[in-house]
Amino acid sequence: MAADAVVAEGRALVWIPDPTGAVAGRRLEPAWLPVFYNPVMEFNRDLSVVALQAYIDLYAPHKPVTIVEPLTATGVRSVRYALEVEGVGRVIAGDIDPEAVEYAARNVRSNGVEDVVEVRRADASALLYRVSREEGEPVLVVDLDPFGSPAPFMDAALAAIGHRGLLAVTATDLAVLEGSKRRVALRRYHVRIERIPQAREIALRVLLGYAARVAAAHDKALRPLLAYWADHYVRAYMLVERGARAADRMLEECIAMARWCRDLGHPLFEGCPTPTRAPELGPLWACDLGDEDFAARLARLAPERYGYLASIARIKSLVSVLLEELPLSRGRFYYETWALAASLKIDTPSRRGLAEELESRGWRSSPTHLSPAGLRSDAPLVEVVDAAVKLYHHRRGARGPSSRARLEV
Ligand SMILES: C[S@@+](CC[C@H](N)C(=O)[O-])C[C@H]1O[C@@H](n2cnc3c(N)ncnc32)[C@H](O)[C@@H]1O
Numbered sequence: 001m002a003a004d005a006v007v008a009e010g011r012a013l014v015w016i017p018d019p020t021g022a023v024a025g026r027r028l029e030p031a032w033l034p035v036f037y038n039p040v041m042e043f044n045r046d047l048s049v050v051a052l053q054a055y056i057d058l059y060a061p062h063k064p065v066t067i068v069e070p071l072t073a074t075g076v077r078s079v080r081y082a083l084e085v086e087g088v089g090r091v092i093a094g095d096i097d098p099e100a101v102e103y104a105a106r107n108v109r110s111n112g113v114e115d116v117v118e119v120r121r122a123d124a125s126a127l128l129y130r131v132s133r134e135e136g137e138p139v140l141v142v143d144l145d146p147f148g149s150p151a152p153f154m155d156a157a158l159a160a161i162g163h164r165g166l167l168a169v170t171a172t173d174l175a176v177l178e179g180s181k182r183r184v185a186l187r188r189y190h191v192r193i194e195r196i197p198q199a200r201e202i203a204l205r206v207l208l209g210y211a212a213r214v215a216a217a218h219d220k221a222l223r224p225l226l227a228y229w230a231d232h233y234v235r236a237y238m239l240v241e242r243g244a245r246a247a248d249r250m251l252e253e254c255i256a257m258a259r260w261c262r263d264l265g266h267p268l269f270e271g272c273p274t275p276t277r278a279p280e281l282g283p284l285w286a287c288d289l290g291d292e293d294f295a296a297r298l299a300r301l302a303p304e305r306y307g308y309l310a311s312i313a314r315i316k317s318l319v320s321v322l323l324e325e326l327p328l329s330r331g332r333f334y335y336e337t338w339a340l341a342a343s344l345k346i347d348t349p350s351r352r353g354l355a356e357e358l359e360s361r362g363w364r365s366s367p368t369h370l371s372p373a374g375l376r377s378d379a380p381l382v383e384v385v386d387a388a389v390k391l392y393h394h395r396r397g398a399r400g401p402s403s404r405a406r407l408e409v
């Protein structure tokens with residue numbers, strides 16, 4: 001391993017394979033490395049460290065927590081959990097690739113966390129079933145960070161996680177989750193979707209909805225603590241609770257079909273306001289995209305304990321937007337101003353102008369991390385359309401007929 005490189009990430013120093021043969025232009029191409037390591041995902045791992053600490057503080061403060069990371073590659077994530085999060089009892093890091101297992105074991109030793117992290121060569125699902133079912137280890141946290149889709153591992157993860165446990169999932173198959181590969185979406189996530197302007201929110205609601213339905217098969221319910229889109233992936237942290245009744249309630253309240261109201265450029269869970277051909281999308285997660293207390297905890301922890309993280313500024317700015325948009329995410333999609341304007345054949349209103357107009361009418365609104373031009377609001381679609389049309393006419397100096405009349409509502 002003479003030509004290996006060492007990278008510093010968080011409190012860890014991590015051995016990775018010689019990167020010289022895996023550089024395209026000035027970028028490291030992680031998939032070309034014999035063992036996967038993606039520096040772009042440092043943000044994902046930094047935020048994972050803070051999120052795991054927030055979860056332990058809020059939901060598992062008095063027990064040593066067992067974590068399984070069954071797709072570990074170099075082991076960087078597991079090593080960092082052991083080094084940087086208080087309350088971690090045991091981490092089981094697995095990979096099917098013997099070379100990955102070698103690197104992970106070496107990283108565990110070189111970072112001095114052998115007492116906490118155990119590395120095993122195993123298939124991810126087999127490892128999760130074995131640890132939780134055969135060995136009877138009470139697993140509280142599972143972190144799935146695969147190439148592409150986590151769907152093949154979801155059943156084993158949700159079978160393994162105990163009461164009030166945490167499922168953390170990354171999905172990089174955005175072309176599928178965002179509706180560009182419709183047949184794959186049906187095959188992998190059992191949803192019928194198409195690509196719409198709010199594709200990033202569709203991706204989050206497909207992933208959460210799929211995880212929820214798999215959880216229900218195990219008489220478990222789940223609730224998103226944090227879910228976001230970034231770079232080339234979506235990531236979700238979900239609290240898992242045991243109970244058939246809770247699972248029934250979750251399916252009843254939080255899994256729904258949406259209608260793509262094409263002529264208004266917006267999807268709605270409650271059906272479209274105009275009579276139009278509106279394809280169904282789903283089933284999707286229809287409830288909140290996260291938990292305010294959890295996000296508030298993250299917002300406090302990040303500067304207090306994790307000021308040393310390379311991506312601390314990005315974490316703070318993401319969490320502060322999430323804190324604003326979370327309360328407006330239940331049962332509603334964000335409004336994409338350019339899509340609304342294109343469908344109404346008007347100029348795109350400024351996000352801020354539209355927010356102010358809605359606020360003057362008594363509705364709340366917030367930005368969304370999903371789109372710089374997008375906004376969330378508790379205002380119904382007809383009100384947002386009316387506000388956008390009013391702003392347009394105002395800018396052109398003439399007040400046209402209210403679009404509310406045109407929508408006949
Ligand atoms: C994207 S990498 C993991 C990256 C890592 N979690 C990190 O934060 O750097 C995915 C890993 O999953 C492993 N893998 C793929 N299929 C697997 C399976 N069925 N069981 C176990 N490991 C698998 C691959 O060998 C690869 O190392």
